Amino acid sequence: MTAADLARLEQWFAVFVGGFADLDPEGLRNIRLKEEHTHRVVTCMREIAAGEGLDSSQTLLALAIALLHDVGRFPQYRRWRTFRDSESDNHARLSLEVIRDEQLLAGLPEDEQLLIEEAVRFHNLLELPSAVASSADRYSRLIRDADKLDIWWVFLDYYRQPEQERASAVGLGFPDLPEVTPACLDALAAGTIIRLDQARFLNDFKLLQISWVYDLNFESTRRLLRERGYLEQLAATLPDSQQVQDAVQRALASLEEIGSTGR
Ligand SMILES: [Fe+2]
Structure with a gap:
């Protein structure tokens, strides 16, 4: 090439x-x-x-x-x-x-x-x-x-835009209700990646995107993610329940561990 x-x-x-x-x-x-x-x-x-x-x-x-x-x-x-x-x-x-x-x-x-x-x-x-x-x-x-790295950006940008200007397919059609599916929360709390077929609400999809922190391969990506603060920004749009915040905190903490990609 x-x-x-x-x-x-x-x-x-x-x-x-x-x-x-x-x-x-x-x-x-x-x-x-x-x-x-x-x-x-x-x-x-x-x-x-x-x-x-x-x-x-x-x-x-x-x-x-x-x-x-x-x-x-x-x-x-x-x-x-x-x-x-x-x-x-x-x-x-x-x-x-x-x-x-x-x-x-x-x-x-x-x-x-x-x-x-x-x-x-x-x-x-x-x-x-x-x-x-x-x-x-x-x-x-x-x-x-x-x-x-860019899907996080796209998703956060989507919510910054006025509704009529949003590219409709970004949210994959998940209903934006104040609900969280327990299986998604459990998966994130266990430090695993949430599968798309487990997600039913927009909040689940946000948790899914946060769970990607468990599937990063390079320290440079983790550094860029820390610098850009995408996970914190996503977390700020989630319901304020203790369970949600605990699961999110675990994901954030794993991002701080240097070299935890294990590859
Ligand atoms: Fe892509």
């Missing part, structure tokens, strides 16, 4: 996203959301790569993965009008389909093609399969961290 290869992919991406300009205003907001998300994930990836000491060719590869990881989101939204994979299709699989249909990796060394495809395929799994080859595994972990 050279700087010219990455520039070619960036140009392709701009044209590809331009192909969705015919959607209605609500559709356009959701498309723009994913376009901007992609660019910010590339930026997050640059920061993590720098923090982890990747060399320039490793960094270019990581940036290409960041640029391509969500390309399936665009056809997903056009076809199903949702970003909910359970109501449409696995968006990582759709991203691979786009990458192959558009022959985006033609001309790259075969091992790099494989790395990019593996990292894209695994970026949204609840947990990484342990059998992934080691170098692909490193890039899969990088994209998962970079993606999470």
